[in-house]
Amino acid sequence: MLRSVLFRLFVVAVAFCAGAAQPASAQGGEPRLALVIGNAQYADPLATAANDAGLVAETLRGAGFDVVGAANLDQDSLRRAFRDFLEKATEAGPNAIVFVYLAGRGLQYEGENYIAPIDAVIAREADIPLQALRLSDFTRALAGLPLRARIIVVDAARANQFAPGGHLAGGFALVDAEPGSLYAFNAAPGTIAPDEPGPYGAYAQALSELLRQGGVPVEVVFSQVRLRVNEITKGAVTPWDASNITPPLVLLEGAPNAAAAQDYAALQSRPVGSFPASEAYAAALERDTLEGYQEFLIAYPHDPLARRVRALLAARREALTWRRTIEANTPDAYWSYLRRYPKGPHIYDARRRLSLISAPLEPSPRFELYDFGGLPPPPQPEYEIIDRPAIMFDRDDYPPPPPPPVYFLPPPPREFVDLPPPPAPSGPGFLPIPIPVPLPFGRHEGPQGRFNQPNFGQQGPVGPGGGAQGAPAQGAPQGAPQGAPGQGISPQGRPGQGAGQPGQPVPARPLPGRAAPVPAAPGQPTPQGHPAAPLNARPQGPNGAPVGAPTPAPPPAAAPVAAPGHALPQGQSLPPVPPAARPPGAPATPPAPAAPIHPAPGAAPPHPAAPGALAPKAPTPAAPALVRPETPHPVAPPPQPQPQHQAPQPRPQPQPQRPQIQPQRLAPPPAPQQPQIQRPQPPQAPQHQAPPQPPRPQAPPQRPQAPPPQAQKPQPQQRPAPGKPGEEQNHP
Incomplete structure (x- = not known):
């Protein structure tokens, strides 16, 4: 008997646990998406828009939403954010809950509401559809998606800073x-x-305060928000909401409290006149209907708060009248509005709409008055309120309302009485995120929320991955050097230029502001795996000698190669560096004429402007500058034959330069110098004698006038070999 009783109790407990776990699984099956945007950096900036968006974003993240946030979006970025979020909501499924919060500057035009990007330039009313984004385009797209619920909050009804002097409501x-x-x-x-x-x-x-409640439907949350804002601003602001969500939606689960729910339902069903005057104002404000405001005025027509309630009623009646006029969209409806509100805030919108439907501005003698769905016309005291340029409730003739009773709205928690400002955002286009405030009662049974701030263009140019170009990649240490998207950082700091590209100029020095790469010793591998050599050395041929050298005798260790990061294939020539392509301050090649470089089979011949590019007027502090004053032109032939055969013998600079630690700053080795000096000599060979280098006739016809000016700059060792072929034959 005892066992059967225990077994039944066990079955009941299991069933109870399964029933209790069912709401949690349902919560987990409801994806929650949120888009939060705060535009503050207008021409007339807003002090709170970005902070407000960050505060709401953090609250939604705590409620289990996958939040996408952004700050200070221009028109293109704002459109991209809307489009991307619509795609994300489309993939969420029919059980998804979508929450959108937009903070910034908004305005209405011809019955449509717009949100202004930070770069909006609205000089006249007609610029609004071009410069701002119409909210109905976005909300209708959301309404067409199969979703559990859509919550769209627009925190942008502020003084109009656009179209000064224009006729806008x-x-x-x-x-x-x-x-x-x-x-x-x-x-x-x-x-x-x-x-x-x-x-x-x-x-x-x-x-943010009231969304953190547990077990409260969202429509009740926004009714409480209206009471709280009216209390904080001393009646200057009265928020508005319209809900059509069934069944009721609860964002945060809480302990079931049937008694509290019944008490609140009883408060809503009580007539407004049954409350005391101070509490009746809160009851009418919580309901926010024409009937509720009218009940207060009937019960307390002479109360100090009656003037404020009458202003709320007048604004709502006019807004509802204009809404029904737009829905009808007929000449009779627009003429009826103009007759009911001859100085109303939408008279210019009504005239523009009449012009749009090709109707005359003045009504016809027999037009039929539109009844606006049974909405009665305003009493005479309401006209003095509606005829103002803007309806605001912070005037001195509106006394501040009392705080709402506790049974309508409890006092704010201590954390929200004096919220500290948030930390500074991490960069342009990012929302400032406040320190999270823990949820006191409400809880979310589904997955934890997330907060992402993608780049819609507000953080800089959008890169291939969607982030800002030049921004550190995820996981990369802050401050690390960033190359071009998809490319590493070249040794010279030139993005997009890889190592070992044949035909690319080899800079003698890195670009300004970059650390100079230290080449390895001859025969040692560089970071790219190529042997290093002096930066101004020329490529070598298959036999180890420089390309174009007349003698194959240079030692093997003296074979020059390309600079680190620019190694070239064996046997290919290196085109000269034009002056415009050389980095500022980079040492040029020795200012002496050089022998023509024979390109490898299939390579293009050297550019005719190469001699000018290789021989700048300002010599670098290398061997040519030291040898140049030693011997004149006629004395140069005797010592020259020896350096051609014995490359290491010229003592001025060639020999010590090869083992030096800083070859990039010193003169090049003898082997590279000789071919570079011999380049301009072939033009003389066809004029006097055929030099022993007839296989290279391309350069001679291209530089017939180069020898006279270039003969003054070369070293004494460089001039004789090609200039006096007779002597060169005596020293084979």
Whole structure:
């Protein structure tokens, strides 16, 4: 008997645990996506927009949302952010919950609401559709997706800074929520919120506080946000929302409290007139309906708060009248609005819409008045409120309202009474993220939230991977040198130029501001695996001698190769470096005429401008500058034959330069110098005698005038060999 009882208890416990685990699995099956944007850097910047977006983003991350955040988006970046988020929401599935928060500057035009990017230039009303983004294009695309719920919050109803002197209505236009959607504005339709000094705006602060509650439906959360913002701003701002989400959506699970839910439902069903005057104001504000405001005015017509309630009612009546006018979109509807509100905020919008449908601005004698869905016309006291340029509730003639009663809204938690400012953002285009505030009661049963700040263009040019070009890659240490996308950092710091590219000029020195690479000793491998040599050495031929050298006698150790990072294949020539391609301050080749370089089979002949490029007027502090004053032109022939056969013998600079530690700053070895000096001599050979180098006739016809000026610069060793072929034959 006892065993059967225990078994039944065990079965009941297992069933209870399974039932308790079911909501958690349902929560885990609801993907949560959020897009949070804060635009602050306008021509007239906002102090709180970026901070507000960061605060809301961190709150949503704690509620299990996969948050995509960005700051200060221009028009292209904002469009890219909307497009990417729509693609992400499309892939989320029918159980996904989408939350969008936009902070910045917004405006309405012809019944449509717009969000302005930071680069918007709106000089007149007609520029709004071109310079700003229409919110309905984005919200309708979201409404067309099979999602569990869509929550769109726009914290941008502020004083209009665009189209000065233009005829624009203030704030946002009233909109209807599609099934499964909730829309919320930081200020009621047709009203504006004043700019705040910071660090956070009242709306974002209240939203972040009340979203952290557990077990509260989202429509109740936004009703409480309205009460909190009205309390913080002393009645200057009254937020608005419209919800059409069924069944009720709860973002954070909490301990079931049926008694509290019943009490709140009872408060909403009570007539507004049954509350005391101070509490009746909170009851009417929490409901935020025409009927609720009218009930307050009927119950307390002479209360000091009646003037404020009458202004709220007047603004809502006019906004609703204009909304139904736009929905009808007929000449009779626009004429009826102009007759009902001859000085209303939307008279210019009505005239523009009449012109758009090709209707006359003045009504016809027999037009039929539109009834606006049964909405009665405003009483006379409301006109003095509506006829103002902008509807704001921070005037002196509106007394501040009392705080809401505790049973409507408890006091704010200590953490949100005085929020510290967030740390500075990590860079341009990033949102400042505040220190997370732990959730006191609510909890999310699904996966943990994330917060990403991709680059939509606001952080710099978009690279191949979607990040900013030049930004450190993920996982790379901060401050590490960054090369071009997809390429490493070349030794000379020139992105896109790899090592060992045949036909590329070999710079003698790195670019300015780069560390000079230290070449290895002859025969030692460089970082690229090629033997190093002096930076101004020439490539060698198959026999180990420099290309174009008349004698194959140079020692094997003296065979020059290309500079580190620019090694060339054996037997190929290195084209001369033109002056324009040489980095500033880089040492040029010795200012002496050189023998023509024979290209390898299939290679292009040297450029005719090469001698000028290889012989600049300003000699470098190398061997040519020291040898040049030693001997004149006629004395040069006797000592020259010996250096040609015995390359290591010329003592001035060739021999000591080869083993020196800093070859890039010293004169090149003798073997490279001789071919470089012999280049301009072939032009003389066809004029006087055929030199022993007839196989290379390309250079002679190209440089017939080069010998006279170049003969003054070369060393005494360089001039005789090609210049006096008779002597060269005596020293074979």
